[in-house]
Amino acid sequence: MVPPSHIHITPGDDAPIYRQIVRQVIAGVASGDLAPGERLPSLRALAKALVVAPLTVKKAYEVLESDGLIETKQGQGTFIRIDAAKSKQKASERLHSTLRRLVIEAEVAGIEPHELQTLIQQATQALQTERRTKGDRA
């Protein structure tokens, strides 16, 4: 089971706490830190570990579930879906609103579309480098 210590929250951040939990689980799946089929802590256990209201964790899990990243099995717990990383359809839907925000923010800040593309490429490369160094260590 994923220890709750894999998930950290920062009160005082611009993003609501439930959103921070959602982002970290998505990032965990993307980086491979959270393997498909892995069990997530129960609502109560994670709420207790993070010292946040159980409702906040519930909301995060609901968002992740409707995004198709996790599934709750009656009586067994909550798991990273086997097809989580592959669920392209859901992922594109999810990305759409994120990208929209990104594009608007770039527009407002006066960043040109081609500059935004460069930024995305840079971020992708940074992630790949990060993964390689992690792989080397392991």
Add this chain to the structure above:
Amino acid sequence: MSILELNGILRSYERGIPVLENVDLSIEAGEVVGLLGENGAGKTTLIKIALGLLHPQEGTVRLFGKDPTVHPVATKRRVGYVSENQVLPPQLRIIDVLAMHRELFSSWDEAVELDLLDRFEFTGRERIGKLSKGQARRVAVICAITHRPELLLLDEPAGGFDPAARREFLEVALQFLANEGSAILFSSHQMNDVERIASRICMLRRGQKIIDQSLDSLQESAILVTAGGGTTAHLQSMRDIQGCLSARLSNGELRSVIMGSRLEVDQRLTSAIRENEPRLSAISLEELFIELVEGRP
């Protein structure tokens, strides 16, 4: 039925100077409402009115469907309260104070009492008068929650707590919430604590309620707009924008909080403000609080 229902509350201590003006607030089971506002905004008065310790001059109060000033015993039995300056008899020992409460409340839960004494590292034989401010607060917390109230009213509960004690207090409050059907209304200046446990935010400004919405939607829909070269004309046009909660000039910079999605807010900005290259950004709860206090109309 709501746990607490306040309608059109007006209260002033001096004639013509209302401390609360036309305030509505309702709390349902399971909710944790963070009551925010600068000092003097009316938070303590609101909590005392909810509890029936103060009469409003106008408006109605319903606590579990009853007027708490008409049914003080029946309503107070179901409420726990920690006031800002709790005074417990200094000559008594902790166990004496707890024994008094046990007599008053038939629902007193001794298992909770023992658990909390242990958690706060009290033997129970300590004299109240010898306790530090933070320790006395902990005793007040034990008194407020051991009878398993359905509504917990906390006025600056973590005042005088160091960070470790605040964390401990939050854990106790979250444990209390595990009782189904209970709710909490708490005032606090510790925005990080508010973010951890509140489901809803109610903010008072000079006796009026200016925000009442879920914490998540508040954080996701409050946009900070900043622009250089602000003038008082810019300030005014900012205030006229739909959804504007605050606007101020700070060292020549225009700062304003507007509710809406980024796209909506961007579209509402006037051409005069656009000329000053406005930046739109998300805002933390603490920054939001400061903007609303400093940027009042």
